[in-house]
Amino acid sequence: MSAATFDRRNERVTLAPYLLSGPALLVLGTLLVIPLVATAVLSLHSFSLYKGIQNVYNFDNYVDIFTDPYFYAIYARTFRIALIVTLLSILLGAPEAYILNRMRDPWRSGFLLVVLGPLFISIISRTLGWALLFGSTGLVNQGLVALGLIDRPLQFMYSETGIVIALTHVLVPFMVISVWASLQRLDPQIENAALSLGARSGTILRRILLPQVLPGVLSGSIIVFALAASAFATPAIIGGRRLQVAATLAYDEFLNTLNWPLGAAIAMLLLVAILAIILGCNRLVERRYAQVFE
Amino acid sequence: MSFLILDQLTKAYGDVIAVDRLSLEVAKGEFVSLLGPSGCGKTTTLQMIAGFVEPTNGRITLDGGDLLSVRPNKRGLGIVFQSYALFPHMTAAENVAFGLEMQHVPRAERERRVNETLSLVGLSSLADRFPRKMSGGQQQRVALARALVIRPRVLLLDEPLSNLDAKLREEMQIELRQIQRTLGTTTILVTHDQSEAMALSDRIVIMNRGRAEQIARPDEAYARPASEFVANFLGKTNQLAASIRETDGRKVVSVGAVVWPAADGMHCGPATVAVRPERIALTANGGVSGILRNRVFHGSHWLLQVETDAGAVTIIRQNDGEALPREGEAIRLSWRAEDMSVTPGNGSDA
Amino acid sequence: MRRNGTLALLFHGAFIVYILAPILVVCAVAFTSKGYLSLPTDGLSLRWFRAIAANRDFVDAFWSSLWLGTMSATIAIGLSVPAALAIARYRFVGRDAITTLFQAPLMIPPAVLGIAFLRFFTQAGISGTFIGLVLSHVVIITPFAIRLVLSASTGMDPQIEHAAISLGASALAAFRRVTLPMILPGVVSGWVLAFITSFDEVTMTVFIASPRTTTLPVRLFLYIQDNIDPLVAAVSAALIALTVVAMIILDRTYGLDRLLVGRGSD
Numbered sequence: 047m048s049a050a051t052f053d054r055r056n057e058r059v060t061l062a063p064y065l066l067s068g069p070a071l072l073v074l075g076t077l078l079v080i081p082l083v084a085t086a087v088l089s090l091h092s093f094s095l096y097k098g099i100q101n102v103y104n105f106d107n108y109v110d111i112f113t114d115p116y117f118y119a120i121y122a123r124t125f126r127i128a129l130i131v132t133l134l135s136i137l138l139g140a141p142e143a144y145i146l147n148r149m150r151d152p153w154r155s156g157f158l159l160v161v162l163g164p165l166f167i168s169i170i171s172r173t174l175g176w177a178l179l180f181g182s183t184g185l186v187n188q189g190l191v192a193l194g195l196i197d198r199p200l201q202f203m204y205s206e207t208g209i210v211i212a213l214t215h216v217l218v219p220f221m222v223i224s225v226w227a228s229l230q231r232l233d234p235q236i237e238n239a240a241l242s243l244g245a246r247s248g249t250i251l252r253r254i255l256l257p258q259v260l261p262g263v264l265s266g267s268i269i270v271f272a273l274a275a276s277a278f279a280t281p282a283i284i285g286g287r288r289l290q291v292a293a294t295l296a297y298d299e300f301l302n303t304l305n306w307p308l309g310a311a312i313a314m315l316l317l318v319a320i321l322a323i324i325l326g327c328n329r330l331v332e333r334r335y336a337q338v339f340e
Numbered sequence: 341m342s343f344l345i346l347d348q349l350t351k352a353y354g355d356v357i358a359v360d361r362l363s364l365e366v367a368k369g370e371f372v373s374l375l376g377p378s379g380c381g382k383t384t385t386l387q388m389i390a391g392f393v394e395p396t397n398g399r400i401t402l403d404g405g406d407l408l409s410v411r412p413n414k415r416g417l418g419i420v421f422q423s424y425a426l427f428p429h430m431t432a433a434e435n436v437a438f439g440l441e442m443q444h445v446p447r448a449e450r451e452r453r454v455n456e457t458l459s460l461v462g463l464s465s466l467a468d469r470f471p472r473k474m475s476g477g478q479q480q481r482v483a484l485a486r487a488l489v490i491r492p493r494v495l496l497l498d499e500p501l502s503n504l505d506a507k508l509r510e511e512m513q514i515e516l517r518q519i520q521r522t523l524g525t526t527t528i529l530v531t532h533d534q535s536e537a538m539a540l541s542d543r544i545v546i547m548n549r550g551r552a553e554q555i556a557r558p559d560e561a562y563a564r565p566a567s568e569f570v571a572n573f574l575g576k577t578n579q580l581a582a583s584i585r586e587t588d589g590r591k592v593v594s595v596g597a598v599v600w601p602a603a604d605g606m607h608c609g610p611a612t613v614a615v616r617p618e619r620i621a622l623t624a625n626g627g628v629s630g631i632l633r634n635r636v637f638h639g640s641h642w643l644l645q646v647e648t649d650a651g652a653v654t655i656i657r658q659n660d661g662e663a664l665p666r667e668g669e670a671i672r673l674s675w676r677a678e679d680m681s682v683t684p685g686n687g688s689d690a
Numbered sequence: 691m692r693r694n695g696t697l698a699l700l701f702h703g704a705f706i707v708y709i710l711a712p713i714l715v716v717c718a719v720a721f722t723s724k725g726y727l728s729l730p731t732d733g734l735s736l737r738w739f740r741a742i743a744a745n746r747d748f749v750d751a752f753w754s755s756l757w758l759g760t761m762s763a764t765i766a767i768g769l770s771v772p773a774a775l776a777i778a779r780y781r782f783v784g785r786d787a788i789t790t791l792f793q794a795p796l797m798i799p800p801a802v803l804g805i806a807f808l809r810f811f812t813q814a815g816i817s818g819t820f821i822g823l824v825l826s827h828v829v830i831i832t833p834f835a836i837r838l839v840l841s842a843s844t845g846m847d848p849q850i851e852h853a854a855i856s857l858g859a860s861a862l863a864a865f866r867r868v869t870l871p872m873i874l875p876g877v878v879s880g881w882v883l884a885f886i887t888s889f890d891e892v893t894m895t896v897f898i899a900s901p902r903t904t905t906l907p908v909r910l911f912l913y914i915q916d917n918i919d920p921l922v923a924a925v926s927a928a929l930i931a932l933t934v935v936a937m938i939i940l941d942r943t944y945g946l947d948r949l950l951v952g953r954g955s956d
Contacts, residue, residue: 175712
């Protein structure tokens with residue numbers, strides 16, 4: 047498509063595209079690269095309560111993080127939560143996208159709006175809603191008790207379960223988007239073709255639909271995992287001060303303990319881990335499915 | 341003995357009647373085309389036979405049994421969709437094998453039949469290729485193989501060739517007919533291309549606004565169109581202003597100065613004469629007079645556009661090396677009485 | 691296409707409840723007449739909405755966010771339109787790399803960006819300033835703006851520009867009179883999306899905001915960490931209402947499903 051917009055004026059090398067994209071390049075380039083490099087450098091410094099940040103260069107912070115079980119537990123929690131949230135969003139989001147796809151308008155676009163709309167609402171507002179719902183006298187517990195499912199209120203607030211529920215709520219729309227996009231690319235006649243060849247609904251779902259939707263599920267998973275692992279506001283509000291994840295830990299070091307170098311190291315590790323996962327998984331998905339899909 | 345019977349098949353969407361009491365009997369091994377412009381109901385009819393659309397009224401009988409009570413995945417029909425609808429995550433061979441898997445055909449026989457059918461459509465070398473890596477023509481053959489390998493009772497083709505370029509389409513038409521003749525499969529083709537329908541079919545059903553205007557052999561429908569719509573849809577036809585008079589006690593049709601005997605039941609008054617371009621000849625004497633306005637070259641033949649007092653006429657002249665009249669020249673046209681159809685009344689309201 | 695069965699619809703119903711529950715609860719609590727967290731079972735009251743107006747912190751933070759969003763979105767669009775046109779109209783060395791670079795901020799965790807900017811701004815001496823906030827927000831929201839303007843630009847037939855030029859228009863005139871009007875829906879929706887993203891942004895901003903230049907979401911976040919009362923619910927409810935308005939604008943100019951998925955639903 048863009049290939050077809052090959053500009054005939056451009057058969058000679060022209061500066062125009064560089065001039066046009068220059069400002070954006072400059073702004074984004076410098077404002078991304080320099081701060082990140084500065085942070086990487088910062089992570090190599092040391093810190094002491096009395097002397098502040100010292101301009102030495104060593105890997106002490108990283109050694110600290112890798113050896114101290116305290117940090118290990120936090121990173122483990124971060125990725126554990128991210129994994130569970132990803133799995134839950136697949137279990138909830140993929141079927142929902144499928145169900146939405148089968149609806150007719152006006153229901154279809156209406157519900158799509160309802161499901162995707164919350165993405166535009168501030169995450170604080172959404173998480174506040176969960177904080178209101180959780181809590182020993184919150185609506186969720188009230189409802190469960192009223193239904194007779196439990197005797198005493200469950201602990202949602204300040205628990206991993208609570209974080210998982212709230213975070214899944216925040217991120218499941220991304221899974222719906224991804225699966226929906228791959229469903230839109232399907233030729234609707236394919237289901238009919240499988241029918242005409244004798245397949246039952248179950249077989250069609252398993253052998254025809256699922257394989258075609260899988261790339262969408264996988265790329266959605268990558269997005270959800272990355273966002274869940276780097277989540278800040280939701281774990282901070284629902285988890286509270288005692289249940290730390292990587293992002294809230296970095297915040298703590300920076301704004302409370304003021305150990306900027308350590309905070310920087312935490313941030314760098316998180317960045318590297320997430321980039322590795324995103325790029326690695328993207329490569330895998332592309333290689334596996336390039337032959338089959340566009 | 342009719343193999344597939346459509347009886348008063350009707351489909352209505354609210355006030356809109358997509359298919360209007362269509363009745364058709366197809367013999368075993370016959371190739372029938374549903375032909376008509378878009379919106380005429382031909383695809384809806386196919387979908388009702390396939391089971392993807394429920395008829396509002398009417399019955400479908402296949403080999404003596406009621407087809408409507410059978411679910412779509414049990415009807416044993418082979419369908420080639422307009423978009424081919426190949427499974428993108430399966431190779432060509434896997435696509436073709438799918439229907440056999442659904443029938444629980446054992447692996448060895450399955451492989452044998454898949455290979456057999458792939459070579460029938462000339463795609464043996466592409467068995468392990470994915471659809472995305474195939475050309476349109478190749479995809480089309482895979483779709484055909486997939487439908488044929490299950491030995492369907494009826495083969496349904498929904499505009500299968502419309503996405504191919506002209507040359508490829510012609511080649512596929514010939515192959516399609518050959519394969520169908522070899523296998524003897526009862527086939528229903530949906531198309532809007534009248535030359536395709538006429539070339540391939542044993543009989544055609546010309547449809548317009550949900551109704552079958554004519555069901556006949558191609559040459560019959562062409563020579564004796566049952567309605568003005570059919571006459572205009574199949575090939576080209578000229579409409580000329582004429583009148584029916586009574587002379588010496590006999591009724592005659594006259595166009596300009598030329599007269600032909602008229603059928604007995606005709607009333608006097610204005611009339612319209614329809615005659616095909618290929619049935620009109622240039623004559624030296626007599627005939628309808630006109631002026632040649634335009635000559636259009638089409639390779640194997642010329643189209644001559646002639647202006648007469650009775651209206652504009654197009655005639656066809658083979659490119660046989662004989663001299664042609666020049667533009668602006670006065671010429672005379674003639675045709676046989678049996679090559680024209682007469683309709684009382686003036687003008688043509690489609 | 692076959693219809694959804696009862697099981698599917700039940701699942702869907704539960705899903706919708708899950709999605710809407712927190713949002714509805716916030717709006718409900720905002721209308722309570724009591725002085726503590728409760729549902730408005732005694733009737734709706736606007737006392738907490740009135741309380742917002744009396745709270746200087748929130749009101750200031752709101753204007754701050756509004757102003758920040760407007761400036762950042764406008765700058766982001768100003769950068770995005772030429773960049774998108776460059777990518778859409780020309781094939782040049784580095785085109786793919788540049789396109790990827792423009793989407794790069796999305797791959798970096800906002801917390802990491804917050805830390806990076808905090809460090810950078812401190813060293814540059816603009817820590818805690820409004821300009822620092824603007825710069826950081828521009829970085830984060832430009833990928834969205836570019837994406838929307840780009841899709842509008844590539845969707846537009848480039849021959850139309852050539853037609854204008856062949857009729858005597860200069861490059862600038864062609865852009866102003868022909869291209870810009872045609873990509874305007876993309877530009878407007880890009881601006882709105884960028885604005886919304888900036889307005890809602892909290893994770894990165896919480897690192898670089900200072901008490902003088904704080905945004906509404908940050909103010910809310912800090913408040914919530916200490917206590918949760920109907921006041922925050924009211925502020926959130928008001929924000930939700932504003933968001934709905936913005937979403938309607940987006941839907942009218944661009945189409946929300948097309949925005950999020952890249953293609954209209956059939």
